[in-house]
Amino acid sequence: xxxxxxxxxxxxxxxxxxxxxxxxxxxxxxxxxxxxxxxxxxxxxxxxxxxxxxxxxxxxxxxxxxxxxxxxxxxxxxxxxxxxxxxxxxxxxxxxxxxxxxxxxxxxxxxxxxxxxxxxxxxxxxxxxxxxxxxxxxxxxxxxxxxxxxxxxxxxxxxxxxxxxxxxxxxxxxxxxxxxxxxxxxxxxxxxxxxxxxxxxxxxxxxxxxxxxxxxxxxxxxxxxxxxxxxxxxxxxxxxxxxxxxxxxxxxxxxxxxxxxxxxxxxxxxxxxxxxxxxxxxxxxxxxxxxxxxxxxxxxxxxxxxxxxxxxxxxxxxxxxxxxxxxxxxxxxxxxxxxxxxxxxxxxxxxxxxxxxxxxxxxxxxxxxx
Amino acid sequence: xxxxxxxxxxxxxxxxxxxxxxxxxxxxxxxxxxxxxxxxxxxxxxxxxxxxxxxxxxxxxxxxxxxxxxxxxxxxxxxxxxxxxxxxxxxxxxxxxxxxxxxxxxxxxxxxxxxxxxxxxxxxxxxxxxxxxxxxxxxxxxxxxxxxxxxxxxxxxxxxxxxxxxxxxxxxxxxxxxxxxxxxxxxxxxxxxxxxxxxxxxxxxxxxxxxxxxxxxxxxxxxxxxxxxxxxxxxxxxxxxxxxxxxxxxxxxxxxxxxxxxxxxxxxxxxxxxxxxxxxxxxxxxxxxxxxxxxxxxxxxxxxxxxxxxxxxxxxxxxxxxxxxxxxxxxxxxxxxxxxxxxxxxxxxxxxxxxxxxxxxxxxxxxxxxxxxxxxxxxxxxxxxxxxxxxxxxxxxxxxxxxxxxxxxxxxxxxxxxxxxxxxxxxxxxxxxxxxxxxx
Numbered sequence: 001x002x003x004x005x006x007x008x009x010x011x012x013x014x015x016x017x018x019x020x021x022x023x024x025x026x027x028x029x030x031x032x033x034x035x036x037x038x039x040x041x042x043x044x045x046x047x048x049x050x051x052x053x054x055x056x057x058x059x060x061x062x063x064x065x066x067x068x069x070x071x072x073x074x075x076x077x078x079x080x081x082x083x084x085x086x087x088x089x090x091x092x093x094x095x096x097x098x099x100x101x102x103x104x105x106x107x108x109x110x111x112x113x114x115x116x117x118x119x120x121x122x123x124x125x126x127x128x129x130x131x132x133x134x135x136x137x138x139x140x141x142x143x144x145x146x147x148x149x150x151x152x153x154x155x156x157x158x159x160x161x162x163x164x165x166x167x168x169x170x171x172x173x174x175x176x177x178x179x180x181x182x183x184x185x186x187x188x189x190x191x192x193x194x195x196x197x198x199x200x201x202x203x204x205x206x207x208x209x210x211x212x213x214x215x216x217x218x219x220x221x222x223x224x225x226x227x228x229x230x231x232x233x234x235x236x237x238x239x240x241x242x243x244x245x246x247x248x249x250x251x252x253x254x255x256x257x258x259x260x261x262x263x264x265x266x267x268x269x270x271x272x273x274x275x276x277x278x279x280x281x282x283x284x285x286x287x288x289x290x291x292x293x294x295x296x297x298x299x300x301x302x303x304x305x306x307x308x309x310x311x312x313x314x315x316x317x318x319x320x321x322x323x324x325x326x327x328x329x330x331x332x333x334x335x336x337x338x339x340x341x342x343x344x345x346x347x348x349x350x351x352x353x354x355x356x357x358x359x360x361x362x363x364x365x366x367x368x369x370x
Numbered sequence: 371x372x373x374x375x376x377x378x379x380x381x382x383x384x385x386x387x388x389x390x391x392x393x394x395x396x397x398x399x400x401x402x403x404x405x406x407x408x409x410x411x412x413x414x415x416x417x418x419x420x421x422x423x424x425x426x427x428x429x430x431x432x433x434x435x436x437x438x439x440x441x442x443x444x445x446x447x448x449x450x451x452x453x454x455x456x457x458x459x460x461x462x463x464x465x466x467x468x469x470x471x472x473x474x475x476x477x478x479x480x481x482x483x484x485x486x487x488x489x490x491x492x493x494x495x496x497x498x499x500x501x502x503x504x505x506x507x508x509x510x511x512x513x514x515x516x517x518x519x520x521x522x523x524x525x526x527x528x529x530x531x532x533x534x535x536x537x538x539x540x541x542x543x544x545x546x547x548x549x550x551x552x553x554x555x556x557x558x559x560x561x562x563x564x565x566x567x568x569x570x571x572x573x574x575x576x577x578x579x580x581x582x583x584x585x586x587x588x589x590x591x592x593x594x595x596x597x598x599x600x601x602x603x604x605x606x607x608x609x610x611x612x613x614x615x616x617x618x619x620x621x622x623x624x625x626x627x628x629x630x631x632x633x634x635x636x637x638x639x640x641x642x643x644x645x646x647x648x649x650x651x652x653x654x655x656x657x658x659x660x661x662x663x664x665x666x667x668x669x670x671x672x673x674x675x676x677x678x679x680x681x682x683x684x685x686x687x688x689x690x691x692x693x694x695x696x697x698x699x700x701x702x703x704x705x706x707x708x709x710x711x712x713x714x715x716x717x718x719x720x721x722x723x724x725x726x727x728x729x730x731x732x733x734x735x736x737x738x739x740x741x742x743x744x745x746x747x748x749x750x751x752x753x754x755x756x757x758x759x760x761x762x763x764x765x766x767x768x769x770x771x772x773x774x775x776x777x778x779x780x781x782x783x784x785x786x787x788x789x790x791x792x793x794x795x796x797x798x799x800x801x802x803x804x805x806x807x808x809x810x
Contacts, residue, residue, distance in 0.1 A: 076640075079640075079641055079648075080640075080648065082645070083641065083645040083646075083648035084648070084650070086645045086646070087645070087646055087648070087650070087691070087692075090646065090692065090693045091691055091693070091709070114651075115650070133654075136654040136655065136658045137658035137659070137661050137662045138636070138639065138640065138649075138654065138657060138658045138661050138681070139640070139654060139658075141632075141636060141661070141678060141679075141681070142633065142636030142637065142639070142640060142681075144678065145629050145630075145632035145633040145636055145678070146629075146633045146636075148625065148626075148629035148633075149626060149629040149630040149632075149633045151626075151629075152622055152623070152625045152626025152627075152629050152630070153626055154622075155619065155621075155622025155623075155625065155626065156619050156622045156623045156626050157619065158619040158622065159619050160619065182674060183674065183678050184625060184629060184677075184678065185625065186674035187673070187674035187675045187676045187677075188621075188625075188676060189676070190621050191621070192621040192622045192625060193621070193622070215673060215674050216674065219674070
C-alpha cells in the first residue's frame with residue numbers, strides 16, 4: 001500500500017498563471033503555470049517546512065508527508081480575455097468607420113479597446129478584470145464547479161493516495177474557496193471529510209462574497225465535517241487589498257478564536273523568491289500581498305506548520321526558527337529610504353474610505369516608526 | 371459488560387421498535403454507565419499499553435505521554451481547547467464500536483446510555499463543555515438512527531451497523547479495518563499495520579492538553595482524569611481514521627463527478643458556441659442576473675442546496691457584433707464581408723449526455739446588418755437564425771438597391787475562430803474571401 005500523504009491544495013489569486021498555446025497544427029491547448037507561480041509557491045512551502053521541521057521534532061522530507069496539489073481556475077478568465085480580443089479584432093475587418101445605433105465612434109473604440117485590453121500583460125488591470133469577471137454569477141458558478149472538480153479528485157483519492165487534505169488559498173482564491181466549497185458540500189446530507197486546515201492569506205471573501213453571517217460562511221468555521229478542523233487567517237496591516245473589508249466572520253468556534261487569527265502582521269519579509277524587493281513604491285505597496293511574503297511571516301508559518309505537522313505545542317519554537325531563518329527581512333536603512341516615497345504616494349492617493357485610510361496610515365506610521 | 375447485558379437480556383426502552391421476541395428488560399442507566407466506563411477503560415487501556423510497549427505508534431503516543439506527564443505535575447495548570455470536542459466525539463464513537471456485540475439492540479442501549487451520560491454532564495456546563503456535549507449528542511443521535519435503520523444507508527454518518535451481518539463499520543467494504551481492530555485485539559491490530567502511522571482525526575491530542583492560550587481549568591483533578599481517559603484512545607484513533615478514509619472517498623466521488631459535469635457544461639455554456647459567441651460583458655451581466663433569479667427561492671435566500679443550480683441551456687444575445695460573409699452576389703456592396711450586430715436574440719441548446727457539449731442549438735435574433743455601399747444606407751435591419759451546425763448562422767436583410775428597389779442580402783455569419791483560424795478546417799476560405807485571418 002503506498003504511503004498516504006497530506007494533500008495541500010494550493011489555490012491561486014487573481015492574475016495570469018498559465019496561457020494558451022497553439023501548436024503547429026493549430027490546436028489550442030492550455031498550459032498551466034507557465035509563469036511558475038505554483039512552482040515558486042511550492043518552493044516557498046518546502047523552504048519554510050525545512051525551517052519548521054526541526055523545532056517540530058520531524059525528520060521526514062517535505063515530499064514524504066505532503067503533496068502540493070495545484071487548484072487553478074485562471075484558464076476560464078483567460079479564455080474570456082482571448083475570445084474578447086478575438087471578437088474585437090474581427091470587428092476591425094469592417095474598417096475604422098463602423099458606427100452603430102447612434103453610438104459614436106469614440107464609444108465603439110472604447111469598447112473595442114476594453115475588450116482588447118487583455119492583450120497587454122498589465123498585471124494590475126488583469127487582476128481587476130479577474131475579480132470583476134468572478135462577480136458575474138455564471139462565471140462564478142463555472143469557477144466554483146471547476147475548483148470543486150479538482151478538490152473532488154483529491155477527496156476521491158482519500159485512502160488511496162491521501163490521508164488528509166487542506167486548503168492554502170491566497171487573495172481571490174480565498175473568496176473562491178469560501179464560495180465554492182460551501183456551495184458544493186454545505187447542503188449535503190452526507191457530508192464529506194472536510195479539510196484539516198483552511199489557510200486563508202489576504203482574505204477577500206468578505207469583500208467579494210458579501211455578508212459573513214450566512215450559511216456559506218458557517219461551513220468554513222472550524223467544526224465537524226464538512227467544516228475544517230482549523231482555520232488560519234493571515235492579514236498584514238500593509239496589505240491594502242485585505243484591509244478594504246477585513247474578514248471578520250464572528251465565529252464562536254473556540255478553535256478559531258484561540259488559534260486561527262493571525263492579523264495585525266506588520267513586519268515585511270521579502271521571502272526567498274523576491275530577491276530585489278522593493279525598488280519602487282508600487283513594489284513596496286504590493287509586497288505585503290505576496291504569497292511568499294505571507295509564508296515567511298513567522299506567526300503565519302508557526303501556526304500553519306505546527307498544525308500541519310501535528311505539533312501545535314511547538315508553535316513558539318517554530319516561530320523563533322522561522323524568524324531567525326527568514327531571508328531578507330527588510331532592514332532599517334531600506335525602511336527609511338522607502339518612508340519618504342510612501343508618504344509622498346499617500347498624499348497623492350484619491351479620497352478613500354476614511355476608516356480604511358486611517359487604518360492604512362496608522363499601519364504605515366507604525367511600520368516606519370512614526 | 372457485553373455478557374452482562376446479553377445474559378440478563380437487559381435493555382432500555384429507546385423509543386424505536388424492538389422485536390418482541392428479542393425484547394429485553396431495561397437495565398438502570400447508572401449500571402449501564404458504570405459497566406460502559408469499565409469496559410471501555412479496560413479494552414482501550416490494554417490496547418494502548420500493548421501498542422506503546424511494541425513501539426508501533428512511534429512518537430505519537432510517546433509524545434503525548436511525555437506531555438501528559440508534564441502536564442499533570444502539581445504546579446502545571448490544565449489547559450483545554452476546542453480540539454477536545456473532536457477527541458471526545460471520536461472517543462464516544464469508538465466506545466460504542468468497541469462494545470458492539472452481535473445484537474443491534476445492545477448497541478442501541480449503549481449508545482442511548484452514552485447519550486444520557488452526555489446529557490447529564492452537560493447540565494450547567496461551561497461554554498466549551500457545552501460545545502463538546504452538543505457535538506456528542508448529535509453524533510450519538512446519528513448513531514441511533516443507523517442502528518434503527520439497520521445500516522441500510524450511509525445516512526449522515528460514516529459508520530453503519532448492519533444488523534444482519536452484525537458488522538459495525540463501512541458498508542460494502544471487503545476489509546473493515548475498524549471491525550478488525552475491534553475484534554482482533556491489540557496484538558493483531560498493530561502487527562497488521564506495523565509500518566503505518568495514521569494521524570488521528572482529532573489532530574494532536576497533546577494540543578488539547580498543553581496548548582498556549584487555551585481556557586484555563588484550575589481544577590486539575592477532573593482534568594487529569596479526563597486526560598488520562600482520552601489518552602487511552604490514542605491508538606484506536608489511528609484505526610478509526612484509516613477506517614473512515616475509504617468512506618470519505620466514497621462520499622467525495624459523487625461530488626467530483628457532479629462538479630466535473632457542471633464544469634464541462636458551464637464551459638459549453640460560455641465558450642461552446644465558439645470564440646465569436648463568447649458572451650460579452652453586458653451579456654454576462656444580463657444572463658447572470660437571469661440565472662440568479664432562476665435559482666430556487668430558498669437558495670436565493672441563503673440556504674445551501676444539495677447541489678448548485680445547473681447551467682442553463684439557453685441565453686439571451688444582446689448587442690453582440692460578429693462578422694458575416696455574403697457568399698452570393700453582394701449587390702452593390704463594397705465588400706463581401708458584412709457586420710452583423712444581434713440587437714436582441716434568444717438561443718437555446720441541449721447538452722450532450724456524454725461529452726456535455728452543446729448540441730441541437732437553435733436561435734433567432736433581431737440584427738442590424740452593416741454592409742457599406744456608395745449609393746445607399748450602410749445599415750439595414752435583419753434577422754439572424756442560428757443553426758445547429760458548427761456555429762453557422764444565416765443572416766437575412768434588405769438593402770436599398772441602385773434602382774430604388776429592395777435587394778435581399780443573405781449572409782453567413784460564422785465563427786471565424788472556429789473555421790478560419792490558423793489550421794482550421796476553413797482556413798482556405800478566409801483567403802478566398804480576403805479576410806484578415808488569411809495570413810498568406
